[in-house]
Amino acid sequence: MGLLLQSLLLLLLLLLLGCCLDPATAFPKGCYPSEEEGLKTFRCSNARLTEVPRDIPNDTNKLYLDSNRIPFLPRDAFRDLPLLLELDLSHNVIASVESGAFRGLAEHLHSLDLSSNRLVSVSKDAFSNLKAKVNLSNNPWLCDCRLQELVRTVELVAGSSGGIMCDSSAQEEHVGKAFLQVIADTDFCNMYKKTTDIAMLVTMFGWFAMVISYLVYYVRQNQEDARRHLEYLKSLPSKQRRSEESSTISTVV
Numbered sequence: 001m002g003l004l005l006q007s008l009l010l011l012l013l014l015l016l017l018g019c020c021l022d023p024a025t026a027f028p029k030g031c032y033p034s035e036e037e038g039l040k041t042f043r044c045s046n047a048r049l050t051e052v053p054r055d056i057p058n059d060t061n062k063l064y065l066d067s068n069r070i071p072f073l074p075r076d077a078f079r080d081l082p083l084l085l086e087l088d089l090s091h092n093v094i095a096s097v098e099s100g101a102f103r104g105l106a107e108h109l110h111s112l113d114l115s116s117n118r119l120v121s122v123s124k125d126a127f128s129n130l131k132a133k134v135n136l137s138n139n140p141w142l143c144d145c146r147l148q149e150l151v152r153t154v155e156l157v158a159g160s161s162g163g164i165m166c167d168s169s170a171q172e173e174h175v176g177k178a179f180l181q182v183i184a185d186t187d188f189c190n191m192y193k194k195t196t197d198i199a200m201l202v203t204m205f206g207w208f209a210m211v212i213s214y215l216v217y218y219v220r221q222n223q224e225d226a227r228r229h230l231e232y233l234k235s236l237p238s239k240q241r242r243s244e245e246s247s248t249i250s251t252v253v
Contacts (some may be wrong), residue, residue, distance in 0.1 A: 030046065
């Protein structure tokens, strides 16, 4: 009887330890680890996530966060995943990517999917040193110099460039067209530089005109004061007038 009781207690203890040590208990609802083609995979597809999970195993090779409600990617969002090879963030509501969001992934990551989100404008610095092939298609892009710099910085997934469309642009004729088609004839960054140069010239001309106007006003005001003073001197007796004129001339000189 004693031996049976000890066995039951030992079995119960093992079950409790198994539950406590089960890594799945720490995962967000709808997320689970697996192994695919020898690669450690972590799937959170359609898990209704509103942020990047923090409890992702740090030996993960493939991470699927697609079809969720993630609105933005903060700095260092994936810094604890040094072995990550593939990252799928497609079909979310991502509208902002902070600089440094992919920091720590430069060495190994070779595939990054940001398609079908709400990206309008992203700095090229957000992808600094990233060697992965990136999918940026099906986002409501603003076609400008910033997007031009971004597209030239990253390596696009083959066949995805046609999906980068101009949802908005300073020039209405570009709206609805493929971005690569537009920049074949338009250099947005050169246009921006010309606009900036013109604005600087206008500003400089404005300041120059103000300085000239002030100098003209100053000279005319002094001339008027000098004329009035000379007329006053002429009305004085000759001896006093000569003394005042000498004083005036000395002051002017």
